[in-house]
Amino acid sequence: MWRRVASLSSLISSSNSSFHGQVPAACRLTIWESLTTGIAQQAKGVSKEKTPFITFVLGGPGSGKGTQCIKIVETFGFTHLSAGDLLRQEIASNSADGAMILNTIKEGRIVPSEVTVKLIQKEMESNDNHKFLIDGFPRSEENRIAFERIIGAEPNIVLFFDCPEEEMVKRVLNRNQGRVDDNIDTVRKRLKVFEALNLPVINYYSQRGKLYTINAVGTVDEIFEQVLPVFTASEDQEVSAKELRKSSWGKANRS
Ligand code: ADP
């Protein structure tokens, strides 16, 4: 029997889970600062003319990350990089790491961070867009630290799709995409790994005021209604930052 986790938010300290369409002042400041003072500096591992705007998309297996990413891309023009999809492409291309990745995915464990970050880095470098939705990453503290070390950047926003376990299990078992890991045994393992390794990452971003917790139960459109204001606010701030940089005040105050 699956243990019902009514809301994982209770395990997470001080998240922005209760903003209900309003982005809290602390977070507006984070976005503002990252755009104006260069906190999210030019990523050292990704050469781009524009500072990348990075969103990490987190949540357990079947919480609806991929589904919501499609809608975010349509509405806000991000480039969607699913870590799981990149790993599955490596398997399909028979690369040197393919067999190791396949075994790791079958076991529901986490692929060594260096492998995953290098795949993400390649995609970021070869893409003209500067706005990235990185889905299913970081899955562990090791993932997070490897990204910071190799890419040299932090996310501007972290979305967390909070979904009860029994709902996630139901969705994964109905997914029907022929995935080797969408079976009851592997799902059990993935849920354990999620709780042990991903919740600490979610907590980390919560403490840094970057986390937006979305209630992932409801229709796809109802869930997207909660996602919309997070990005609308960040777009507003991006426009304001651009205007500020162009203005004489911005020029006079730039070091
Ligand atoms: P994740 O990327 O988090 O593993 P997906 O987006 O692939 O999750 O969704 C898992 C399954 O659940 C898919 O079959 C998808 O169509 C379905 N799904 C996604 N969002 C919802 C929702 N809000 N309600 C019911 N089913 C959903």
Ligand code: C5P
């Ligand atoms: O996100 P998705 O459900 O597609 O991930 C499928 C599997 O890919 C995970 O269960 C894990 O084995 C592997 N993965 C990983 N590291 C990531 C993302 C996915 O090892 N950052």
Ligand code: MG
């Ligand atoms: Mg997915």
